[in-house]
Structure formats: structure tokens, C-alpha cells
Amino acid sequence: MNYVSKIRKFKQVGTRPARPDGDDKVTGRALYGADTVAPGMLMAAVLRSPHAHAQIVSIDFSAALAHDGVKAVVTGADLVAQDEGSLRDIQENCLATTRVLYDGHAVAAVAALTLKAAQEALKLIKVEYSALPHVIEVDDAMRADAPIVQSGRALENVPEGFSQNVTYHCQFGHGDTDAGFALADEIVTRSFKTAATHQGYIEPHACLAQMTTDGKAELWCCTQGQYNVRDICSALLGLEGSQLRVTASEIGGGFGGKTNVFIEPLALALSHKSGRPVKLVMSRSEVFRATGPTVSSSIDVKIGMTRDGRITAGRAELRYSGGAFPNETVSMGAQSAFAAYDMAAVETLGWNVLTNRPKEAAYRAPGAPMAIYAVESVVDELSQILNLDPIDVRLKNAARKGSKSSYGPTFDDVGLIETLEAAKAHPHYQAPLGPNQGRGLSAGFWFNFGGNTCVSLNVNTDGTISVIEGNPDIGGSRASISLMAAEELGVPYEKIRTIIADTASLGHNDITDGSRVTFSVGLATIKAAQDAIQKMCGRAAQIWGIDADAVTWEDGAAVPAGENAGKFPPLSLAEIAAVSFETGGPIAGHFEVNADGAGVSFGVHLCDAEVDPETGATKILRYTVFQDAGRAVHPSYVEGQMQGGAAQGIGWALNEEYIYGKDGRLQNSGFLDYRIPVASDLPRIDTVILEIPNPGHPYGVRGVGETPIVPPLGAVSNAVSRAIGKRLTQLPMSPPRILQAILKG
């Protein structure tokens, strides 16, 4: 269904009211995962593997159980064994049964009266391991003689003859690439590597579980999807879904990393054994070692271009390591690698490979940043070689309405051209550069999703509105949802409060991911408001004694629809709500949908960088983000998403990486050694919001949360490469790596 057929004038959408969670967060009142307590609560701790790969020969926890204050110990045998592939992997990842597959893999958990007692007891658990060979790097893991992480996991799409570590293969494209390369005046082929990075959310994973002997359970946790947690934990604990209620806490960042379950089943199992509530909070080191970073990658790209900047063909081969369990993330990279370009001939191949690393988790636009970094680097190099303006090259080749995308479908209205033109016209693009400075540019893309969504909207008798939705607010969605409800109902934003329901209080909602919430929950909220409006118009019709279809809704009130309906003064929402008991009972609107039509999103980033030629250190001097938001419901939040994505992407480009020793153990499991950018590392990140309405949403909304992390890798790399006069092909571009490139001559 296409919604945007005419330009609508908004009264509240597009304004910047105060965020509803602001006071709670700055005063410390907001309750995060570790803030929940219960009478008689035990504290839990987890024993983790010191090996990258080993057989578990035996586990003896008798001494731990006898330790003073210890109430329960669980191992992999205490979770319900799963048959289905993805659930079985989650089960094994939560608690290993026969083999540990990476440094930090959970082996056992203890609940005790105090955290100190639980940690002491961990040291009393005797685990006999038999060490196995390990493999960490993706290219090594693909070799025929590589240690096998898991056997028999390759899908049917993997051709014969590969290492058993190769579990997934995909291929996309159209046209004749060989013929396309033959038309090129210049061809560049490059190989790239990117490191695994962590989402770096401030709040570690935390939960409080209470499971009683009568088969009922309560779970409070920080998560991007309480319904997903319920479904997984129910299966792993043998509970019926209705008997486990999961409540999502406030969330201190997620970025995709809290779409998974790691500690919740352990806490529930410990609670079941002990009969007491159990709290389990990860340390920062545990977050790094045992939650999900991004994939690491190895990528080859070949692009042909004519002298005047027309791309004739492109080919990319992507190899992603997703850690010790199979995944298909490379398919997202392979589809998005060339998405910004209108190409007659394009081909991408992808391989997902097992390594002895933690199970990969989503991180904003999973799979896309590294693929697009590699393509944007080669496009930039071709622009340099052919002495062409890099924005002009992208404008000449930009995907637009009617372009056959590199992943198959033909694009509808997309905003890449407008975004590139805005970048070209911006003062940043014309600003002079000094010595050792370079300007980099990159386009970026993300699909954006809809998905299963359920919203209730209650009209309270005092004329206020309660919106009940089921997606944890990680990016300001409560403000955006309230704004859309206010817009549709015609009442002030301040009259509305949006809350996040637990799993027992509202129907299923998909995870807060895929940049789906403002789009999908917004759509459902607008529809729920329309449902309530219809009911309020019916009440007004009854009061006036006219037909319901003779009543319409204007500016927050029911009014007669035309002169023939009769003359009655408007009945406001508050007036109708005040007499709702007398006119038929409470008034509420509902809407449930599996939303589609999310509408893709493009962004363009400009980066100025200066490199110290003596140390290789990079300073980001200026950074501007241009992005098509469809409709910016709350522009401050949209800008925040754009700035946050840029900051994370700059860290990914310059500093962040999982570093492993020869023993396969993670060497930098803390923020002192895993360096994310801090405020003093960054300039002010400027933002320019473009609004090309998405025809798939009543207000034209597109998701904005993921696209902004896609371009920074290429934009920063192109800036640094131009600053030092050498093409860099590996992330992160840490000072030693840049210095090495400079000294190479």
C-alpha cells in the first residue's frame, strides 16, 4: 500500500519536544538491567573457558556447591537440549556441554548469597579440558587443513571441496561482468581486511530471574527484544511461553548487541534450582569475551570505470567470520556492497566461516559497513586515478528511482541523488585543506525493516492518552511514537505517555532492530489512533443522535461531517473521554500488523582527517553526515542517530579491534585496551537531514538507526589515504599501521 500521495502539513511531527526519559536518565532514577532487586535475591557468577578450543572431559562442582553461601550450580546439562539448529546453537553458546569453542565460552554458573561467595565458588569448580587446535582468522579457517570448529554445519549452498568451517555461501548480481570490465578504461582490484569490533554499549548485560517450582517465572533484563528472550528462555527451560513474563529494563545502548540471549537462561536455571531470585550481571571483560562482536572480514573488490567516470562492472568476494556458530550475515554485505550504484553488470559472492571466536551478533546494519567500505575505497581510488571529482563520479552512477538494485529489486523513491547533491553544495566540501590533510567521502545504504508489531492506545477519562508498545526504546522511540499519536489524534504531545509493555501485557513484537521501530510501531500507533478516533466519532454520533458516518475528526475533536449532518459544537477528545463510561465504556484503539514497506535509506558522509607523518596518528578535523530520513519525526533524535553512527564508525575505522594472542585468547577485553572514541577524539559531527518521503508509511518515515554506521569506514579510510598519498586497505587504521604504510615509501 502506498500512503504518501500528497504533501501533508504536520503540526507536531518534525518538532523537538523534550525527551520523555530525559529527567529519569540524568537524575539516576531510570532503572537499568542491574538495578532490579528482589527480597532474598542471590548473586550469580559464570565460569568461562580459558581455552580457544577444547574438549570438556569432566566437570566436578561438588566443592563449589559445598562452599559457604552457595545455593545452586548449573552446567550445560541443566538446560533443555534443543533439536532445532539456531536454538541448539543458542543453548550451546549459553552453556557449553561437550566442547568449548572460544575463549570466554560459559561452562558453569553459581548462585550464592553474595557475589564474592559465588566468585570464590567458581574457583572450586574442577573442569578437565583437553585442548584442541584453534583457528582465529577467516582466511586461515577457509584452508583445507584448518582446525575444524564444528563439523557437519555447512548448508546445502556450500560447494564441495571447502573446509567444513565454511557454512554458508551466497551469490548476487546481474549482467555480464566480464563484458563490463572489457568496456572499462581503468580497472582497480584490491583486497581488504576489517577487524571484529564490539558495539560498545555502556550497560553490560544484566538480569534478575525468579522461577518458582510451580512452573511460573519472571525475568527482568536489558534487551532489545523481550519477546525474543521469552521465546528462547521458555525453550531452554522447558516452560510454556505464557508462564514466563519478561520485562525489559531501560537500556544503556544495544546497537544490535542486545538482540541475543546470553545469561538469562543461566539465571532462570539457578533460580529454579535454588528457589530464590537470582541476579546475574556481566563484567565488562565478560561482555567483550562472551557476547557478540561483529564479523571480521576479508574482501576482494574489482571495479571497472570509463575515463568519464561511468562504472562498467563491479565484482566483490566477501569472506566473513561469524565466530564459532553458523550465520548468514555475509548475505547482507553481499547484497548491499554495490547498492548505491546503478550498474549494468555486478556480481558479489559471500562466504560465512566458523572460527574460534565468540558467536557474532548484529551491530547496526550487520554485514554492510565492511562491504561498502571496500567498494567505496575502490571507487575513490578510481576517481583519483582518473582525476575525477568523487561526488561527480557517484552522481553519475547513483542508484535512483527505476534503477535495478545490485541485489535484485528495482528501486522506488530513494534519496541518494539528493543526498549527494546536498553534500556537494555544502561548505564542508569546498573548505580548503592543509598539509597532511585529506578529505574522504563515502556513500552508505541500509535496507530497513518492518516486522511484527502490536500497539494499544488507551483514551483515559481525563483526556490523556497511554500508548502501550512492545519495543525497548534504544533510540528515542517513545518520543517519536508519542509525537505520531499526538499528530493523529490532534492532542498536545504532553498529554501522551508511551510505555514499553512486558510480554504478558501486549501481543508479540519483533526485536528492536533493523531500524524498524519508528517505522513499524509508528505505523501501528497511527492506525491504533485511527481506531480510537473511529470509536470516539461513534460516541459523538450517539450523543448527537446522528449516524456515525456523519461524524468526522478535526483538530482533536469530533465534528459533524458537513452541513447535512446537523449543527453541533465540536466534542473534544477530553469531553468524549470524560463521559466514556456513560456512552458505552472505556475507549481504546488497537492495531496489529506484520509491517512491510520500510523503504531503503541512503547516506553520504564527508570526513576531513589529518595524519601526523611522524607517528601515524589520525585526527578527525571535520565530519558531516547527510542522510535521507524520509520524514524526521523528532529531528533531534534523527541527528543523534546520525552522529552516533558516525562516532562508532570512526572508532571502527581508526582504533577498534578484537586482538587475539597465539593461544587464541582475547587480549584486550576492556575499554583501556579496546579503544572507542571519546568526546575529545571527535570534532562536532554536523548533520544534514534530507526528507524524501517513504511511500510505504503514512507519514513518509524511513528507519534511520543503521545507515549512519555504514559510510564512516570508507569516508575515514579515503580521507586518510588521500592525506598520506597511499591507499590503505585494512581496518583499523591504527597509528602503527598508518606509519608502516608511510614508511614503506
Added chain:
Amino acid sequence: MVAVTLWGTMRQYANDQEKVEVQAATFKELCDALIRDYPGMQPQIERGVSLAIDGRIYKEAWFTPISADSEVVLMPFMQGG
């Protein structure tokens, strides 16, 4: 009949054709028809696929109607962060 564009990996199960025609009026009918006519696609379709109909991407939407003149592209199941 509906013409369905396959992504590269799926073409091996359809005699390397980029596009196949099946009798289907909805997403579900299309998936069933592909499995019937090209059994090699069954494991992937059962794991999950998305479908782009006239440029719009659908997931798990069995009853989404498909017109004979629509552009239909089979895609992997989408995932996000």
C-alpha cells in the same frame, strides 16, 4: 504465471536460470510452487526467504497478493541490528 528473479545461489537449483515462471497469486503460493518445481530450493525456503514485489520487501507475509505483471525478486531472509 509470475516471473520470479532468483538470487545467484538459488539459480543452481533451477538449471542456472536467473528467472523462472511459476503459477502463484500470493507469497505462500509462490514459495510452495518453487519448492514443487525446484526441490533443491526447499531447504533455503524453509529456513526463510524474503520477497520483493514491485520493489517492496516482504517477510513472512503468506497472503501478500502478487500480480502477473509485478516485478518479483526472491531474496534471503532479512536480518538487522
